[in-house]
Amino acid sequence: MDQPTVGILHPGSMGAAVAACAAANAAAVLWCGTGRSTASATCTVQFGLTPVAELDELLDRSDIVISLCPPTAAEDLARDVGAHHFAGVYVEANAINPVRAQRIAALLAPAATVVDGGVVGSPPVGGKRPTLYLSGPSVATARVEALFAGTAVQTAVLGTEVGKASALKLSYASFQKASRVLVALAVGMAREHGVDQELIEVALRRTDSYLSEPQYVAKTAARAWRWGPELEEAADALVSAGLPPEMLRTAAFTLARWNDAKDDTELTLTDALDRLAQQ
Incomplete structure (x- = not known):
């Protein structure tokens, strides 16, 4: 299978480091700097992510999108993605409750396939090896597992039900x-x-x-x-x-x-x- 193009929304210290790990198995890892802070831009430069000018471009080019943002922004961000009819795999990796994860999955259906995710551990730098727990449709979770294979981000699939990873x-x-x-x-x-x-x-x-x-x-x-x-x-x-x-x-x-x-x-x-x- 060809390497996917990955989009990361909105990379801070955790998101940028996770995205950098994904780069090992991706054709490119994109991020959109519009409205982002100087600190976010610094993180992306540090980890070598590819900037794009607009969210539209990121979504059009990405096969897999990973959302890692403050919990309060998770649904608004998903709505923005839904408005662009993104049709790839959307990894909802924010620290939100299972009901919100399920709501986001419904919001993005049927165009996108949502994988529920939860990162446990510190950002994957300096020898740290966090685990990205996943739950959702098996074909989609397998693609996310492949994205992080052999990297400092370990993955573990909890089942096919969206919400399990968020609950853990x-x-x-x-x-x-x-x-x-x-x-x-x-x-x-x-x-x-x-x-x-x-x-x-x-x-x-x-x-x-x-x-x-x-x-x-x-x-x-x-x-x-x-x-x-x-x-x-x-x-x-x-x-x-x-x-x-x-x-x-x-x-x-x-x-x-x-x-x-x-x-x-x-x-x-x-x-x-x-x-x-x-x-």
Whole structure:
């Protein structure tokens, strides 16, 4: 099969680096500089992407288009592409929720074939090897896999249903990003009382990620009746330190869904998640 021409919308640090990897198996990788920032232009020069003057030209020349932009812009960008009746493979690789991914697929159908994508990991530079998770029609996902074969971007297909890749990306991001914010709050509270170094020493004794211990969710549920009030106390301490308490108050509110599981040592992970999902 001939090498495809690829268009990247709108390349920042992640998009430009991913597009550069695609260049290894593409005839050309195009980007449109209209309305883009100086920083975006610098990224594309660094990675050797080919500039075109207008979005029309990029879409007319591209067999595969990859969308990597801020989540808020994803649908507007897809509408612009849809207005030009793009008929190739559209890789929706933004950090958006599954419903939005499905909406974009419907928006671009039937002309374009949409592949849902989610990048987990850092930009593929300096030895970093992120994974691009894919879901969607098998012929289209195979073309995207071939595009990144032998490059620093690893690919993994999750199935044919648009939304699966987005779900995995956001499931991981919800932990990874929120946990970083929790670190800031915890260290901020400790610093207010002069015990921030001691807090770090306590944390260094345990390096495992809680996300790798899903079985502990059931124990969390059984202890929620006392963990919730503890987090409310911590939220009050954040207020005293001039820090925002809303994240901990929301966590306490979430724990309250498990109040009827008090000290239930027989609770399973499935039971705990089922209770958490009850409205």
